[in-house]
Amino acid sequence: MQSGWKMPSQQLSQEELEAWKAQLDDIGEQYKGLLEDLLSRMVPSEAADSVYSDMRESFEAAARSLMSNPNLLWQTQSRLMQDQWLLWQQGVRAMAGEQVAPLITPPKHDRRFKDEAWTTDPYYMAIMQQYLLFSQMVEELINDLDVDPTLKRNLAFYARQLVNAMSPTNFVSTNPEVMRCTLETKGQNLVDGLARLREDLANSAEGINIRMTDRSAFGVGENIAVTPGAVVYENELIQLIQYTPSTERTFKTPLLIVPPWINKYYILDLRQDNSLVKWLVDQGHTVFLISWRNPGPEQRDITWADYMQMGPISAMEAIEQACGEKSVNLLSYCVGGTLTASTVAYLTSTRRGRKVKSVTYMATLQDFRDPGDIGVFLNERVVQGIEQSMQMKGYLDGRSMAYTFNLLRENDLFWSFYINNYLKGEIPAAFDLLYWNTDGTNLPAGTHAWYLRHMYLENRLVEPGGIELDGVKIDLRKVSTPSYFVSTKEDHIAKWNSTYYGALLPKGPVTFVLGGSGHIAGVVNPPHKNKYGYWTNDNLPDTHEAWLEGSTFNEGSWWPHWQAWVTDNGYADADPKKMVPARQPGEGELSIIEPAPGRYVKMTIPEVLGEVPGSEQE
Numbered sequence: 001m002q003s004g005w006k007m008p009s010q011q012l013s014q015e016e017l018e019a020w021k022a023q024l025d026d027i028g029e030q031y032k033g034l035l036e037d038l039l040s041r042m043v044p045s046e047a048a049d050s051v052y053s054d055m056r057e058s059f060e061a062a063a064r065s066l067m068s069n070p071n072l073l074w075q076t077q078s079r080l081m082q083d084q085w086l087l088w089q090q091g092v093r094a095m096a097g098e099q100v101a102p103l104i105t106p107p108k109h110d111r112r113f114k115d116e117a118w119t120t121d122p123y124y125m126a127i128m129q130q131y132l133l134f135s136q137m138v139e140e141l142i143n144d145l146d147v148d149p150t151l152k153r154n155l156a157f158y159a160r161q162l163v164n165a166m167s168p169t170n171f172v173s174t175n176p177e178v179m180r181c182t183l184e185t186k187g188q189n190l191v192d193g194l195a196r197l198r199e200d201l202a203n204s205a206e207g208i209n210i211r212m213t214d215r216s217a218f219g220v221g222e223n224i225a226v227t228p229g230a231v232v233y234e235n236e237l238i239q240l241i242q243y244t245p246s247t248e249r250t251f252k253t254p255l256l257i258v259p260p261w262i263n264k265y266y267i268l269d270l271r272q273d274n275s276l277v278k279w280l281v282d283q284g285h286t287v288f289l290i291s292w293r294n295p296g297p298e299q300r301d302i303t304w305a306d307y308m309q310m311g312p313i314s315a316m317e318a319i320e321q322a323c324g325e326k327s328v329n330l331l332s333y334c335v336g337g338t339l340t341a342s343t344v345a346y347l348t349s350t351r352r353g354r355k356v357k358s359v360t361y362m363a364t365l366q367d368f369r370d371p372g373d374i375g376v377f378l379n380e381r382v383v384q385g386i387e388q389s390m391q392m393k394g395y396l397d398g399r400s401m402a403y404t405f406n407l408l409r410e411n412d413l414f415w416s417f418y419i420n421n422y423l424k425g426e427i428p429a430a431f432d433l434l435y436w437n438t439d440g441t442n443l444p445a446g447t448h449a450w451y452l453r454h455m456y457l458e459n460r461l462v463e464p465g466g467i468e469l470d471g472v473k474i475d476l477r478k479v480s481t482p483s484y485f486v487s488t489k490e491d492h493i494a495k496w497n498s499t500y501y502g503a504l505l506p507k508g509p510v511t512f513v514l515g516g517s518g519h520i521a522g523v524v525n526p527p528h529k530n531k532y533g534y535w536t537n538d539n540l541p542d543t544h545e546a547w548l549e550g551s552t553f554n555e556g557s558w559w560p561h562w563q564a565w566v567t568d569n570g571y572a573d574a575d576p577k578k579m580v581p582a583r584q585p586g587e588g589e590l591s592i593i594e595p596a597p598g599r600y601v602k603m604t605i606p607e608v609l610g611e612v613p614g615s616e617q618e
Helices: 014-039 046-067 070-095 122-144 149-165 176-185 188-202 276-282 304-323 335-349 372-377 380-393 398-407 410-423 432-438 445-457 496-502 544-549 559-568
Strands: 229-234 238-243 255-258 287-292 328-333 356-362 467-469 472-474 483-488 510-515 534-536 552-554
Touching: 046 070, 046 149, 046 380, 070 122, 122 149, 149 372, 149 410, 176 188, 176 410, 188 410, 229 304, 238 304, 255 276, 255 304, 255 335, 276 287, 287 304, 304 328, 304 335, 304 445, 304 467, 328 335, 335 356, 335 445, 335 467, 335 472, 356 559, 372 398, 380 445, 398 410, 483 496, 483 559, 496 544, 510 544, 510 559
Parallel strands: 255 287, 255 328, 328 356, 356 483, 483 510
Antiparallel strands: 229 238, 238 287, 467 472, 510 534, 534 552
16 A cells, blocks of 8 residues: 555554544544534535425436336446456455556546556545446446436436536545545544635535635726726716727727626636737727616516616716717627627617617527436426525525536536645635635526526527517517627537527628637636637528538637627728727716726625625625
8 A cells, every 4th residue: 555544553653643533533523513503504504405306306217217117127236346357356456566557547637536546555545446337337327228308308407417416536534645645634634624625614505505715805997807997987886987998999889798797797807818808909999788687576577678677778878968878889708698688689679779889699408408417406396496596585696606606617626626625635726716706696586597497498689589688579580680609619508509690680790619628717718828719601500500511720819709799890990090089988968977897796695685784785
């Protein structure tokens, strides 16, 4: 054995034994407190209870399917026995000093087993292979079950969560790195880790929101979200930021950014070297951006139509006052894009479509035919549970939403931090993207329940007249506004095999671009980094597979491609004769309310809910 995981108690001095005893006492006290904390949270909300019920019924359905297929059951049992026999043989040979090849190795992207002990120590090597063989068997078994595709998707997700939770890396005695750390610190890592676990549990709504970064290293408006500008308009739901120009002349038509409200806008203005906002300003756009309020119980009755009226429509009216321009170019992201599609369709139906010269959708679902793994949490039973929970509180706590999204990439966004923070007792490193990821927002009951049911469950936005806003039935097929769609190939939130079909809906000219990487990195992809690349195809065939087959790959970022689209087609009035002197915030009819980034983006969930002593709600 090379790992040194056994504690040589006979060789410890009296002083060292007493130190160990003190640490074990501390661990016991922390563990006792943790159990008390957990017991106080035993009753799940209606939403969580509905997920547990759905998970139980999914596994029961799988068991029935397996029992009705004797051949598959026999093959699975035989496979388990064969794997155990081969593993036992390998262990005997390894203990005899023979060099043996592993029966199975983790995939290259699996970073859990990077410590050398997993491949050099027979004890840990056997544990790892036992786990990997079991994981592989579960995955293949679910693939072979004869069940409904939706049930199979749910089963695969739930099984993956349970299997990854059982990973030997998640336990002290079966993780070589943790065992070494425990011996070196005499258990102080476990004392510190349990204390951090209790702190994170206290700061979570449901489940546990693990601290991913050193939050003290960042400040909104201090070292992130620092592109110069000012708030020039606000209402109950938004602050409108006008950014300070960096060029002497700007395009005549202003650009309005509509970000999502499920997270805060500054993912588009994180650092100066990757800020989409700064890049747009530097290209010559007069940039406005909606900063959404972090809502609490008082905003419970705000609807999707209210988000439209108080969001993009109010912002466009304010921009006309600030610049004197009656039309804008719209740039939207994620659920902000879904709202923007609704808004453009609404303006079209009310004969105001010319207010938008062009519209861009970044990683936006309009057709919700395949929502991906998030669909596991959005069946009828679960949505009813979420609706009941929101009806009681008036909002969906953003920390619960963050926990759910983290489970979509559980090994990277949950278990890796669980091991580092709670088992190794380490303090998370400072990372601005993870700071943003943990700076969540609540969701109003009136908006979110409607969104889940009408979009995810019923997919009504793609139906002509399927959505009615303020008494107006909208139809995306009537939209003639020029549209630019950019999706990302590895997006697990807005899967491109669904976003593509939104691009087939408008009757106006449409450009569809597919970026590399995922939901964030593929969108926030500054040109100077020359990463990921993107695919283009001037045609829009009936299927996403046909589009990709006929596409051309291009190196670098899609941002310059978009800039060429918006300028070459005249949407941004790039003709030098039409450009105007740079507009400064406060020069028009709107006065400066406060410097960017404003108050709304700084509102945290604990402050909004009055969980921070002395905090005041806006």
